[in-house]
Amino acid sequence: MAEVKFGVATSHVPAIGVAIDNGKEDEPYWAPLFEGYEGARKWMADARPDVVILAYNDHASAFDLSLIPTFAIGVADEFPIADEGYGPRDIPPVFGYPELAWHLAESLILDEFDMTIVTDLPVDHGLTVPMSIVYGKPETWPVRVIPLAVNVIQYPPPTARRCYDLGRAIRRAVHQWDEDLTVAVFGTGGMSHQLQGERAGWVNTPFDTSYLNRLGSEPEALAEVTHTELLKEAGSEGIELVMWLIMRGAMSREVREVHRHYHVPASNTAAGLIIFEGT
């Protein structure tokens, strides 16, 4: 039986990808961030999940304002690296797992989560930066990936509660799959940041710390946090944190925290990372 054993939540700041691609990890600006990622990479080298289901948001790469799916699942064999306006990152393409992805799509839709099904899906920094954070720079990614794109750019995104419930449905669907697979679910984006407006640069460390502290033990409470509170406290782009609850929903009720890191800044963002193992 396939099983969701691991959960990873991490920021997906594009500048982190640029730093990795250009070998800047030891520079004074970046070193404190990447020192905290070492533990995550060591953990991943042992954990070695067979499949990652990766919740992220597309940033005007595969989707634009003409079509905005709230939840979209990638069912292709391969996902090319998107050109986001400055050429694609020089990293390997991402290989999918169409059989399992279609099972998830069917199971989730029959479970009343109305997924959009996508075959032609170039993936941007939202997906690739978390991969680089935990896997570094391999020649090929040592894992198959099922992209789960969530709209968090056009207001309103799905609620925190809906994301948490989707995670629970993903867990049910994975556990119906009759193949011995270890699955990790990633929730990406956040933590507090605001890229736009006169309030650009907003960071709320007390809020982020509380979020990290409560994600393992009180996910039901975090599922009640409203969009207005997220926009106000975590900033206009910090609302991405709803995607962390997809990961948390997909994990067992009790989890063991195995790694945590928090650093300000990564570009204009408070970068957070937390890893759970199921019980």
Next chain:
Amino acid sequence: MATKRLPQHDIPGTYVFDGAHHRKGYALNMMCMTLNVPENRDAFRADEEAYLDKFDLTPEQRRSVLERDWLEMLRLGGNIYYTFKIAAFDGVSMQHVGGQMSGITEDEFTQMMINGGRNSFG
């Protein structure tokens, strides 16, 4: 026509990209989207004015793009993930854009982030 005022509209210095913004900024954002294609970036580089002629921008939106007025682009319906494609095209940083939108220099903005970000506003 009645307009419902929602709590998320009252966060100072913050532009929530709702349906009204979507409609206002549709042409502007979709123009930015075309910069994902290398040939289009070349065309934009060759003649910005002629490139913008191909899109149904308002005169104000057009001026905000040509003048790289990042805050004005937001006010006119721009979404930061779309308009930032112009900044990436220019080779300027998110700190440059954030600084201009909040009325400080790029260096000041960068230092503010290193010091822990903007912790209070309004």
